[in-house]
Amino acid sequence: MTAAVEAEVGRARRRKEDARLITGRTRWTDNLTLPGMLHLAILRSPVAHARIAAVDTSAAEAMPGVLAVLTGVDLAKEQGSMGCAWPVTPDMAAPQHPAMAVDTVRYAGEAVALVVAASAYQARDALDAIDVEYADLPVVLDVTRALAADSPLVHPEFGSNRCATWVFDSAEAGTGGETAPAIADAEVVLRRRFRQQRIIPAFMEPRSVLVDPTGDQVTMWSATQVPHILRMMLAATLGLPEHKLRVIAPDVGGGFGGKLQVTPEEVLVLLAARRLGRPVKYTETRSDSMLSCHHGRDQFQDLTLAARPDGTITALEVELLADLGAYLGLLTPGIPLLGAFMFNGIYRIPAYRFTCTSVFTNKMYTDAVRGAGRPEATFGIERMMDELAAELGLDPLEVRRRNWIGHEQFPFTTVAGLTYDSGNYEAATDRATELFDYQGLRREQARRREQDDPTLLGIGVSTYTEMCGIAPSKVLGSLSFGAGGWEHAAIRMLPTGKVEVVTGSSPHGQGHETAWSQIVADRLGVPFEDVEVLHGDTQISPRGMDTYGSRSLAVGGVAVLLAADRVLDKARPVAAHLLGCAAEDLDFAAGRFTARGTENGVSIQEVTGAVFAAHDLPDGFEPNLDAQATFDPENFSFPHGTHLCAVEVDTETGAVKIRSYVCVDDVGTVVNPLIVDGQVHGGVVHGIAQALFEEASYDELGNLTTGTFADYLLPTAADLPHLVTDRTVTPATSNPLGAKGVGESGTIAATPAVVNAVVDAVRHLGVTDIEMPCTPQRVWRAIGGGA
């Protein structure tokens, strides 16, 4: 008899992948070496916009160890155009996007030539010997300027720098009223312009690609979040037969959306390897990465909020101006639109209109970075809620209470057309205010102000929700997205009783191997240690939609669960046969089938062994217990929570110190609390980073001035508070696990909590906004500290 075992789901297990990931003794792409492997280096444009007048590669070709030097002209015929999978409007301007610039460079960092050499150092050294003559073209960096009639054009063929204009109007969609009359009639109208600065994903492992051409087959290892999408897109971009192409994402060291991309580097390494007929590897330097991995955010938000004097919101209008940079990456034009469904937040808003104008500039293109559209939207609405509270002299929590969806009102269809299936904003807020000592801090704030304390206290609130579990395929279709949102899983029952789980969602640090093992161990009643999770190789896991949008558990994990159920369905008749009873008379618990009312039983491992031997099976039984499942969710999932932040602002220096930070999140059913806490910590820190530290800046010529970690300020542990985390659990109703997703929620929640706190600290000095990042200098300036 198997002893009663502790349930795996809900258990705070340490991650089984950590030892190898933390020590680095694992399959990072750059750790891989193939016989005869060559190394590739890329020469990048030092200017933001220029015609390539001439390229002389002769000196580089003569350098020791150099096997090939290739320019855009050399590759023009075969490189195709990098694909964008999200044509957001029928008239969207979709420029040609060569992997390597052929005649024009449009941002500093764009690839202009490559060297393949015997060693990485020889390749790097030879770059210096390539002579490129640039004929400068006028540069446009500012979105507003880019839309002016006389602006220089990034892509002259379109006659303008506008990429697309996308509108959602609740009156047209039938989900609410018209905003214009509601605003005209309103007693309280607030208008604010907020800035979402440009940020860099700053994943820990630099991107690396290795391509091995063998005959007409090509194998690519890449530090990517999306091996399946990459394979499909490479086939489409280069006209390669998909079945000849195998893509492997081995262990991948973080992505934060930055590796949700099909990159020029991947195309270039593939083309070079194919030309030379030898394996070729490229690993970027950190400065290459900062320049040329896609950036995120970068938008202006013009918000108009109409309300009654009691704080009830009557309308919301949002106008976004999104800086896309020079080209369209995989999802570039769609990212700001993900915010369209989130600007209404957790509130009952009767009328809503969202317009996004997206614009080309001479900068690196933007694309998904953790949260992708939702942090921007959450920042906008949660900042507005605090502004409304201040305008009406109400407590910011009270204004929210007067507008949020009550727990008894779910399922609730929002003005943006989403149906929130479940939630309990009251419960999360009550718990958070209790942990935070909200009233006590308010008293201290008043005391410091009265005593003219040079250190002021500010309290910021963020009651966020987000849509994740991306995504119901039919919804993606309605948004003109190029693919579905399902996920695939397979379970293979090995003869010795061990279990292989194949997942289509490819992890890059999330802990899938642990969480999936917990789900399967519970469902099949096998030991956690007996489950191995396989991922990231299109030959092992042929179907998948990969990892982003906090989708892995709520979509991929559910597919695993369904596949496990199918294994049991297959095993049941065999167990009945072995026990000599009817399948209906079987019970299954803790990995054991028993004939009801008897002690007679057989374990799932024994059934597996019997099926493998196939000596004695029910007539006509196909000897195979393996099963697969593909899950396409009916709806998104909607994590929510209440984050409260207290900051101390030093009015003599402008320095902001986070004094305390409490987050109570509702992410539905928790499979592994340790992983969830880790994601919350990382997510919140990512949000704090945007609020206080990080900004990618370009100078007036279009040079990235934050190209190293000395200039691009990632916070360190020394800058961060102890985070107090807690949870409420309202299971999602849209999937059988009840899980909602947690990979991005912290990042989505945190920026408004922090900035609201900073503004709250100095609001009595006449401050209504401080642009992110709220650096000491910006804070100081805002409170009149001078230039």
Added chain:
Amino acid sequence: MKNFEYARANNPADAVRLVGDRPGATFIAGGTDLLNLMKDGAQTHDRIVDVNGLALTDISHGNGFLRVGALARMADVGAHRAVREKFPVVSQALLASASPQVRNMASIGGNLLQRTRCGYFRDTGSACNKRIPGSGCPAIDGENRGHAVLGVSDHCIAAHPSDLAVSLIAVDAVVLTNGPHGERRIPFGDFHLAPGDTPERENVLTHGELIVGLELPLTPAAAKSQYLKLRDRATFEFAVVSVAAALDLRGRTVNDVRLAFGGIATKPWRSTDAEAVLRGRALDTATIDAAGRAAVHGAIPRAHNAFKIDLVQRALSRVLHELGGVR
């Protein structure tokens, strides 16, 4: 990066000769600055002479002073008990520098000779009078938030980056060298040069002159000293402004004082004018404010760094209030 020759010195004389012989040669200690400069192309050398094998890592007591070897690591000096107790400003400046990894590698001698973080200096695509004399200074009308307001010239406004150097000037340190022309003792205040017409010259060392150590005189002021560094994040970041103060109080009266500043000047900046305001006076808020005004007298603000003039006075005020126990 250009090819270069590597040599390892076995004794100071060896090191001096290996560098002195060759105009393009230089010393390398921790390499934490030199390698970056060479990779960026901001500095090129055809020979580097590794001095890490020299026995210059000791921290020892002398008669009335503490002696610190030039190759002692920042981490070791910052954590050393005598340094913490007798020269808190030096320990604090070191521990507020860079990151633990850098401090484990980087030497005291190398720290004093690290080059400015001015982005134009480090970017070979830009003009820079320090790198290419006569080519111009884009910082004067460009991105100059990180730049100096004191000690500037029409040719250069780059700020000196070292925290340690600011603290050393506040404790009257002496730099000990061994060069082609023999040994020298250089008072710290004379060691670094303001840019003037020759921004490429940053100190008084001659080619091939090796720093062998520092002498830190034990004084009451040094024992009561403090370093305050304001920066954009809590670690791994250079100073926006910094203040080093050493204060010898007799009752409420200032008997002796040293005030030095970082982030705002082209070299580690001692303000004898500000010291003069305090010396012999009772330490109170009015005097402290007057000293702050004296410290920034003659400052030349640019488009993005004018705020430093206010900020450094507030920082000085905070340090002196704390150090002097003034409320």
